Amino acid sequence: MAVNADQAREGGFVRVWSSAADAPRLRRPTDVILLVTSILALGLLALAAPGPTGADHALDAVLARLEPLFGWLWSIVYAVLTLWAVGVVLLAAASRGRRLLLVDQLIASAVAFGAALGVGALAGTHPSLIVSGLVSSGPPVVYVATRVAIVTAVVVTASPHLARPWRYASRLVVGLGAVAAIGLHATNLIGASAAIAVGIAAAAVAHLVMGSPQGRLTDAQVQVALADLGVLATRVTAAPARVAAENLLVARTEQGTDLLVKVYGRDAWDSQVVGSLWTALTRRGERAHVWGTRRSRVEHEALYTMLAAQVGVPTLDVVAVGLADQGDALLVTSSPRAYLSLLESGVPGEELLGDTWRAVVALNAAGIAHRRIENSSVVVRTDGSVALADFDAAAHASDEGDLRTDQARLLVVTALAVGIDRALSAAVEVVGPEGLAAVLPYVQPAALGSRTRAELRGATWTLDELRAAAVAAAGVEDPPLERLRRVTPRSIGRLLVVGLLVYVLVTLLAGVDLASVASALASAEWAWLAAALALSPTIQMALAGATMGAATARLRYVPVLMLQYAIQFISLVLPATAARLALEVRVFQKFGIPAATALSFGLIDSVSGFVVQVALIVLILVSGLPGFTSAVPAASSTAGSGSTSPSLVALLVALVAIGVGVTLLVPRLRHRLTALLPRARAALADQGRAARSALGVLRRPAKVAAMLGGNLGAQLLQAGVLAFCLHSFGQTVAFSQLILVNTAVSLCAGLMPVPGGMGVAEVGFTVGLQAVGVPSEIAVSTAITFRLVTFYLPPVWGAAAMRWLRRNEYA
Numbered sequence: 001m002a003v004n005a006d007q008a009r010e011g012g013f014v015r016v017w018s019s020a021a022d023a024p025r026l027r028r029p030t031d032v033i034l035l036v037t038s039i040l041a042l043g044l045l046a047l048a049a050p051g052p053t054g055a056d057h058a059l060d061a062v063l064a065r066l067e068p069l070f071g072w073l074w075s076i077v078y079a080v081l082t083l084w085a086v087g088v089v090l091l092a093a094a095s096r097g098r099r100l101l102l103v104d105q106l107i108a109s110a111v112a113f114g115a116a117l118g119v120g121a122l123a124g125t126h127p128s129l130i131v132s133g134l135v136s137s138g139p140p141v142v143y144v145a146t147r148v149a150i151v152t153a154v155v156v157t158a159s160p161h162l163a164r165p166w167r168y169a170s171r172l173v174v175g176l177g178a179v180a181a182i183g184l185h186a187t188n189l190i191g192a193s194a195a196i197a198v199g200i201a202a203a204a205v206a207h208l209v210m211g212s213p214q215g216r217l218t219d220a221q222v223q224v225a226l227a228d229l230g231v232l233a234t235r236v237t238a239a240p241a242r243v244a245a246e247n248l249l250v251a252r253t254e255q256g257t258d259l260l261v262k263v264y265g266r267d268a269w270d271s272q273v274v275g276s277l278w279t280a281l282t283r284r285g286e287r288a289h290v291w292g293t294r295r296s297r298v299e300h301e302a303l304y305t306m307l308a309a310q311v312g313v314p315t316l317d318v319v320a321v322g323l324a325d326q327g328d329a330l331l332v333t334s335s336p337r338a339y340l341s342l343l344e345s346g347v348p349g350e351e352l353l354g355d356t357w358r359a360v361v362a363l364n365a366a367g368i369a370h371r372r373i374e375n376s377s378v379v380v381r382t383d384g385s386v387a388l389a390d391f392d393a394a395a396h397a398s399d400e401g402d403l404r405t406d407q408a409r410l411l412v413v414t415a416l417a418v419g420i421d422r423a424l425s426a427a428v429e430v431v432g433p434e435g436l437a438a439v440l441p442y443v444q445p446a447a448l449g450s451r452t453r454a455e456l457r458g459a460t461w462t463l464d465e466l467r468a469a470a471v472a473a474a475g476v477e478d479p480p481l482e483r484l485r486r487v488t489p490r491s492i493g494r495l496l497v498v499g500l501l502v503y504v505l506v507t508l509l510a511g512v513d514l515a516s517v518a519s520a521l522a523s524a525e526w527a528w529l530a531a532a533l534a535l536s537p538t539i540q541m542a543l544a545g546a547t548m549g550a551a552t553a554r555l556r557y558v559p560v561l562m563l564q565y566a567i568q569f570i571s572l573v574l575p576a577t578a579a580r581l582a583l584e585v586r587v588f589q590k591f592g593i594p595a596a597t598a599l600s601f602g603l604i605d606s607v608s609g610f611v612v613q614v615a616l617i618v619l620i621l622v623s624g625l626p627g628f629t630s631a632v633p634a635a636s637s638t639a640g641s642g643s644t645s646p647s648l649v650a651l652l653v654a655l656v657a658i659g660v661g662v663t664l665l666v667p668r669l670r671h672r673l674t675a676l677l678p679r680a681r682a683a684l685a686d687q688g689r690a691a692r693s694a695l696g697v698l699r700r701p702a703k704v705a706a707m708l709g710g711n712l713g714a715q716l717l718q719a720g721v722l723a724f725c726l727h728s729f730g731q732t733v734a735f736s737q738l739i740l741v742n743t744a745v746s747l748c749a750g751l752m753p754v755p756g757g758m759g760v761a762e763v764g765f766t767v768g769l770q771a772v773g774v775p776s777e778i779a780v781s782t783a784i785t786f787r788l789v790t791f792y793l794p795p796v797w798g799a800a801a802m803r804w805l806r807r808n809e810y811a
Contacts, residue, residue, distance in 0.1 A: 021097025025211025081177030152199025549706025569798030
């Protein structure tokens with residue numbers, strides 16, 4: 001029977017649980033992000049643990065002033081913290097079908113207690129104090145606050161199961177409880193922060209082990225929400241094509257008509273946002289929905305569905321759209337008879353395939369990119385005609401690549417449904433050989449949606465076979481992808497030899513011996529070196545932003561970030577600039593970008609980095625900020641000789657001159673250089689033609705800002721890592737001096753045809769640090785450790801990034 005609005009509200013006035021007791025459990029990217037963030041936070045807090053820090057003293061002073069007014073309140077709030085956790089546990093125990101949540105909370109509590117013991121022990125806290133902190137409500141101050149950690153673990157573990165108002169109330173109670181613990185002198189600010197991080201990490205571990213619900217509405221709750229929008233349904237069932245992070249259902253009305261209902265649940269919104277952001281960062285065809293609301297998403301899809309219908313594109317009829325009384329967003333359309341993915345391979349006739357192509361071409365001709373062509377996006381209406389659905393990611397396209405990507409996706413989708421030959425025949429019939437040829441650069445794995453890529457793995461043919469057949473049907477040549485040089489035993493041996501020569505050269509220039517360097521390395525504070533190693537990967541995060549800014553095409557952040565990490569791996573065996581350009585071209589081609597244009601993007605990125613480096617050097621030298629303050633001690637000088645060697649700039653100029661002289665004097669190198677000149681001129685001519693379109697990025701302020709900002713951020717982060725390395729040896733200099741040293745050395749090392757600037761960078765950092773007043777043995781040790789955390793160790797995760805690129809067919 002139908003559920004009217006009054007009846008619906010009776011059962012849904014107070015929603016405690018976010019989803020049904022038997023809702024499927026999934027391992028969500030949200031928990032991975034929470035776990036990684038918590039571990040990083042604990043690592044940073046460990047640098048100052050167990051305290052007290054300046055922030056601890058400042059907060060204690062504030063709380064001392066508030067003591068006359070709120071001192072009595074701390075004990076009550078701390079007790080409420082415990083009672084709230086007990087209430088959450090009892091609620092799970094008393095609710096039917098929620099007993100598995102008790103297991104989750106038990107696992108999280110055990111992990112939190114063990115982690116609190118471990119983190120506290122690392123900071124020097126005796127385990128007995130950690131145990132006593134579980135029951136104590138007063139001094140002594142303990143790092144980590146055990147009770148706060150366990151309560152946080154219990155509450156955060158239950159959060160995905162609770163409706164959003166209760167979830168927010170739980171977070172408020174945990175925050176106030178942590179402040180109360182500080183006010184009662186049971187812990188300090190750093191101890192309370194570590195406790196919350198431990199609790200969140202423990203809950204994330206429990207979710208990753210056991211899974212957690214997505215907060216999807218039950219069928220009965222969807223029936224309630226439909227009644228709020230004036231749509232009375234007698235039955236609600238799951239749709240055949242349910243999409244991740246969405247609740248897609250079919251509702252039967254009183255008149256017997258089926259309606260398709262897409263729901264963005266209020267209680268699932270957090271996971272929907274994170275899931276959307278994750279897929280947008282990793283897949284070309286996805287868009288992030290971070291700033292929009294639930295209402296804006298359903299209204300956006302309804303708007304573009306109606307806009308497409310106005311330009312003659314067959315779509316599903318929009319019946320209702322809006323927010324239900326409980327805050328759930330719904331889009332209601334007419335229900336299709338079938339999805340293309342659910343039809344038998346022989347069912348879609350040639351007319352239906354042609355109509356599908358004509359619908360997408362008409363949509364693109366109106367300047368609208370669908371951006372999510374999947375098997376579920378092509379539907380058959382009740383009258384047997386084809387229609388397009390799922391306009392959630394649609395937008396007016398300013399880039400032709402978005403329109404071509406729609407057609408490339410459609411080609412793959414139809415090939416999956418009816419086979420390669422029939423799919424190509426339908427495409428040629430509508431767009432012709434020329435149109436198919438224009439689509440070919442986008443028939444790449446990176447241009448496809450995640451579900452299409454998954455379906456390709458089970459297909460009887462490969463994407464390369466489809467592309468080859470499309471090349472033959474279009475009558476064009478398939479442009480080859482750039483090939484990359486691989487790591488070989490010879491290159492590894494060359495690396496070891498160069499490393500030995502680097503060490504000899506650095507020690508000779510610095511005038512120090514092995515014993516003094518070993519003594520300096522032994523005196524290092526390893527916590528600061530660990531902080532430098534943790535900060536090092538963020539450099540590539542900034543460079544990834546610069547690379548995305550250099551490209552006019554739409555790229556995705558995670559593949560570009562993996563590209564930057566992979567470059568660190570390749571840089572061991574190829575000169576840094578050559579490795580960067582070769583690998584970037586390869587990955588850009590996987591996004592459907594021609595090789596010449598991809599190379600132009602890479603060159604623009606490199607030039608923007610060069611501009612930032614020169615600008616930083618000039619700014620520091622002319623602005624009066626601290627720069628080079630002393631001459632470099634000569635290798636043979638003594639304490640009383642007073643003799644000095646040339647400045648850093650003069651020494652680096654000499655190294656450049658030596659390199660040029662060797663190239664001109666050695667016949668083999670000279671002949672190789674002269675042989676490269678004709679090819680370089682021809683390549684420059686080709687690049688000039690491709691650069692005309694690539695340079696369009698300079699007319700986009702946002703792109704220019706991303707390029708310059710990313711490269712500037714990378715230089716500042718490198719200087720920060722250098723500061724951590726230097727501080728580990730008990731030395732500090734002005735940050736502007738470190739920026740000057742790092743930027744000058746990076747600029748010169750990038751111009752040298754040496755893998756990763758090996759030798760040049762070590763010498764440069766040693767001499768540069770000496771030029772700002774750092775003792776020789778400390779300068780050598782800092783240069784070694786800095787290069788270790790920024791060049792020699794990153795290939796470890798760079799190799800993993802390269803495997804990720806290959807596994808996901810980006811390289």
